[in-house]
Amino acid sequence: MLQYIADYLTYRVFQLAPGSKLADATNFFIYDTMKIFFMLAVIVFVVAIIRTYFSPERTRQILSHKREFFGNISAALLGIVTPFCSCSAVPLFIGFLESGVPLGVTFSFLISSPMVNEIAVVLLWGMFGWQIAAIYMLSGITVAIIAGVVIGKLNLEHLVEEYVLQMKAGQGQTTAASVAFRERVDYAWGYTGELLRKIWPYVVVAIAIGGFIHGYVPEDFLVQYAGKDNWFAVPLAVVIGVPLYSNAAGTIPIVYALVEKGMSIGTVLAFMMSVTALSLPEMIILRNVLKPKLIAVFVGIMTVTIIFTGYLFNAIL
Numbered sequence: 001m002l003q004y005i006a007d008y009l010t011y012r013v014f015q016l017a018p019g020s021k022l023a024d025a026t027n028f029f030i031y032d033t034m035k036i037f038f039m040l041a042v043i044v045f046v047v048a049i050i051r052t053y054f055s056p057e058r059t060r061q062i063l064s065h066k067r068e069f070f071g072n073i074s075a076a077l078l079g080i081v082t083p084f085c086s087c088s089a090v091p092l093f094i095g096f097l098e099s100g101v102p103l104g105v106t107f108s109f110l111i112s113s114p115m116v117n118e119i120a121v122v123l124l125w126g127m128f129g130w131q132i133a134a135i136y137m138l139s140g141i142t143v144a145i146i147a148g149v150v151i152g153k154l155n156l157e158h159l160v161e162e163y164v165l166q167m168k169a170g171q172g173q174t175t176a177a178s179v180a181f182r183e184r185v186d187y188a189w190g191y192t193g194e195l196l197r198k199i200w201p202y203v204v205v206a207i208a209i210g211g212f213i214h215g216y217v218p219e220d221f222l223v224q225y226a227g228k229d230n231w232f233a234v235p236l237a238v239v240i241g242v243p244l245y246s247n248a249a250g251t252i253p254i255v256y257a258l259v260e261k262g263m264s265i266g267t268v269l270a271f272m273m274s275v276t277a278l279s280l281p282e283m284i285i286l287r288n289v290l291k292p293k294l295i296a297v298f299v300g301i302m303t304v305t306i307i308f309t310g311y312l313f314n315a316i317l
Helices: 002-013 021-051 056-063 070-081 086-098 103-115 118-128 130-153 162-166 181-216 221-226 233-241 248-260 265-277 280-286 292-316
Strands: none
Touching (some): 021 248, 086 103, 103 130, 103 265, 233 265, 265 292, 280 292
16 A cells, blocks of 8 residues: 555656656655654554653663673663663663662663664564564674673773762653553653654655665665675774764664665664764763763774674675
8 A cells, every 4th residue: 555655646646757766766765754654653652652661760670780791681681672762871871870780781781772772673574574673683682792791891980970970860751560551552652742753854864865875876886885795894884874863763764775775784784783872972972971981992892893793794694
């Protein structure tokens, strides 16, 4: 039905010539806009209900006093179902440290939460199949665990701003377990509408970029310059992704177009990870609680692990 509507608007209403670059780009844009917003509305609504059972306070309680490594695994897995936005990073970070959560475990959660986005997992599943979605989730969790373990082993607690350990963390948004299901549904409905109002311009821009790539970028262009045989493709993808700011779901339209044009899966994964876990705005937010040296260590470890992940999947896929 969605494809029929996209074809009708492209070729009947706009009267674009079938097979032309403009028609292909427009058809891609219309179809993906309808598909992605429909999927986002359904998925965000369901996830919002799940989130009512994982308030920041409960998350802190779950991770409190977790041993390293096992704590890193628990934190990375918990980050998947607790997709807190970047504005929540500072109070969550403070709350984790106050609750006795090791620094490395905290980083595993903060890396996994934005990087392994459950909405992106479902969208990837719908567009590429469960294998690609599983690869994305597994690689993101692995990066979160490894980076958290390394940071924990370096004993860098002294590089956290001193006021962090002295402040009383805000409780943040909490939802009691006794709340009626109807109230959870009302919250999810309101949250879905609010989120879509906030992100729709970014998603539309991403789809437009994807449409341009789909319609105008030559078939062999990305294979030539960003294929798995080019050693510089993965680092370049990471460098391009860092200045950008988007959640994982917002990058899916671009990723879809890049893969369709021949970019290798490992390079695409590296791009997605750099956008969501190494974005410049995220570093600015974290500067409120971390000293520059710790941020540099974090960025360095993440860059190495992301690039390694890209090369690894380019080699095996």
